[in-house]
Amino acid sequence: MITLFGTELSVDAYRVRLFLALLALPYRRQESNILRLDDDGTVLEGSDRILIHLAHRHNLSGSWRLYGSWLDVGRDLPSRKLFRQMDEHLWFAEQEGPGWLCGGHPTIADLACFPAVVLSESAGVSRLPFPALRRWSDRIRQLPGFVAMPGIFV
Amino acid sequence: MTLSGWFPVARSADLAPRHVFQTGLSGQEIALWRDRDGRANAWENRCPHRGVRLSIGANLGSELRCQYHGWRFASGTGQCVAIPAHPGQTPSERHRATVYRCTERFGLVWVSLADEAEDIPTLPGSIWLPLRGMFVEAPLVLVERHVMDSDEVRFFLQPVTDQQTVIHGLWIGSVGDPVALLRQQNDALTQLRNRIESEAA
Numbered sequence: 081m082i083t084l085f086g087t088e089l090s091v092d093a094y095r096v097r098l099f100l101a102l103l104a105l106p107y108r109r110q111e112s113n114i115l116r117l118d119d120d121g122t123v124l125e126g127s128d129r130i131l132i133h134l135a136h137r138h139n140l141s142g143s144w145r146l147y148g149s150w151l152d153v154g155r156d157l158p159s160r161k162l163f164r165q166m167d168e169h170l171w172f173a174e175q176e177g178p179g180w181l182c183g184g185h186p187t188i189a190d191l192a193c194f195p196a197v198v199l200s201e202s203a204g205v206s207r208l209p210f211p212a213l214r215r216w217s218d219r220i221r222q223l224p225g226f227v228a229m230p231g232i233f234v
Numbered sequence: 235m236t237l238s239g240w241f242p243v244a245r246s247a248d249l250a251p252r253h254v255f256q257t258g259l260s261g262q263e264i265a266l267w268r269d270r271d272g273r274a275n276a277w278e279n280r281c282p283h284r285g286v287r288l289s290i291g292a293n294l295g296s297e298l299r300c301q302y303h304g305w306r307f308a309s310g311t312g313q314c315v316a317i318p319a320h321p322g323q324t325p326s327e328r329h330r331a332t333v334y335r336c337t338e339r340f341g342l343v344w345v346s347l348a349d350e351a352e353d354i355p356t357l358p359g360s361i362w363l364p365l366r367g368m369f370v371e372a373p374l375v376l377v378e379r380h381v382m383d384s385d386e387v388r389f390f391l392q393p394v395t396d397q398q399t400v401i402h403g404l405w406i407g408s409v410g411d412p413v414a415l416l417r418q419q420n421d422a423l424t425q426l427r428n429r430i431e432s433e434a435a
Contacts, residue, residue, distance in 0.1 A: 168420070171366050175413050208256050208263070209369040209398070215250050222252075 082119050085112035091195040092127040094229040099131055099191050101227040103138050128155075131188040146182040150189030157196035158205040163213060166193070171212040179216055186223060194220050195229065239351025242342040242390045242402040245364045249274055249343060254298065256289035258394040259345055263287070264334065266343060269309035270295035276345045277312055278332035281305065288331065298331070307331045340364065340404050342390070357388060357404065363412060365403035367392075368423040372434035374399045380430050387419070401427075 084100070084107050086093030092115045100107050116123060117130045119137065124130050128151045135144045153162055166181075173179045181189040198217050200207055207214050220226065243257045244266055255266040256279065263279035265288040277298070279287050286302040297306040297315060304318040305325075312331035317323060335346040339354050341364040365387075370377055374393040381389045386407030392400040401423060409415055 168366075168424075172413070172417065172420075175416060208258065208394070211244070211248055211255055211257070211367075214256060215248070215253055218250070218253050 082107035082117065084109045085114065085116040085118070087111060087113060089230060090115065091199065091229075094195050095127045095191055096130050096134075097229070098194070098227055099134055099144075099188065102186075102191075102223055102225045103134065103144075104225055105134075105138055128192065131191060135188050143185040144187050146187045147189040147192065148182050150181050151192045154189075154192035154196065157193060158200035158203050160205060160209075163197075163200070163205065163207070163210050166197075166216075167210040167212045170216045174212060174215070179212075179219060181216075186220065190216070190220060239346045239348050240337075240344045240354045241346070241392050242367075243276065243345045243392055243400075244343045245367060245402070246274075246338050246341050246343055247364070248367075252293045252295070254289045254291060254293050256287070257392075257400075258398075259347055260393055261395045262347060263289075264345065265289040265291075265298070266336075266345075267293045267298055267309075269293075271309075273309060274336050274338055274343050275309055275312075276334040276336035276343070277307075278334070280332070282314070282329055282331060305329070342402060342404070355390075357406060359406050361406075361409070363405040363409055363415065365405060365416060365419045365423065368401040368403075368420070368427050369394075370399045370401060370427045370430055371397065372399060372430045373397055376434055377401065377430055380426060 082105060084096055096117065115127060116125050124133050156162055170179055177184050180186050197213060241259055243259060243264060244255055249255055249266060249268045257264050257266060265277050265279040266274065268274050277288060279289050281288055281300040281302060283305050284302055286300060288298055288300060290301045292299045296309050299306045305314055306316040308315050312333040314325035314329035317325055337344050340357060340362040344354055373396055374391055377391055377399040381401060383389055386405060388404045388406060390402045392402060394400060403419060
């Protein structure tokens with residue numbers, strides 16, 4: 081049994097909730113200010129570590145596992161400079177494939193970056209100059225099992 | 235350098251199905267969307283009901299749905315066709331998104347904010363490869379001074395606001411590996427952008 085300790089409005093907890101939903105894993109949620117996941121006795125803290133753990137234990141096809149340097153990027157978002165780099169990277173990813181951050185599938189790299197991207201306007205960073213980034217966030221919204229968080233329009 | 239009433243606002247291929255593309259022209263925000271028949275719409279990025287940005291709405295294929303109260307507007311005319319809060323009511327003619335003239339040529343989407351506009355410039359040849367649009371934080375007049383056409387590439391500028399400009403390039407030379415060419419031209423435009431922005435700062 082998986083138990084997720086976290087708060088409804090936390091961006092970190094949302095990353096994990098979104099991944100659990102996309103993997104269609106049942107879980108219980110308990111209110112807590114510190115994000116923590118208990119997976120049948122294995123206890124992890126921090127959304128990056130939790131995403132990596134879930135990708136290895138529960139994603140048997142392995143398609144979600146890659147993340148490159150994007151978990152670090154996800155922590156520093158939103159920033160205009162990083163949005164520029166992401167927009168360029170994603171535009172070329174669209175020319176050569178389906179347009180995900182790491183290769184031909186959505187991965188935990190995409191999930192780690194998604195919340196800060198779609199919440200950027202409330203942090204004062206417009207996405208108008210980054211059209212490839214906007215298309216990518218639409219692709220994530222269209223993934224089967226996608227769940228929204230308060231403030232993120234579906 | 236070609237300037238007229240028509241301005242490129244996006245690469246045609248970047249207007250993805252079921253997507254609403256957010257851009258701007260001369261300080262006017264625009265929601266661009268392609269309907270299921272392939273027609274491109276350019277509308278003021280503002281719902282006529284409560285002023286919410288239409289670019290956060292949903293492209294339903296033949297209608298655009300505002301995210302706020304779900305009003306739906308028809309491709310082509312911008313006429314409101316459904317108001318969920320009043321399902322039995324036919325929406326008034328006044329409930330209409332502001333529609334701009336929009337057409338596609340050379341693999342680019344062009345918009346004119348005025349009713350009358352000169353023709354879109356003509357280009358030699360019949361094969362054009364649109365480059366990735368390069369967004370520059372600088373006014374059009376400054377960007378204009380740095381951008382130079384050649385035998386192989388023509389540039390068109392989109393003044394997004396008075397401080398932001400997009401450089402749209404059309405490659406008209408020979409193409410071997412298109413993605414390699416796009417990368418190489420994108421690198422050159424990135425360097426140009428950095429020079430312009432350091433001058434603008």
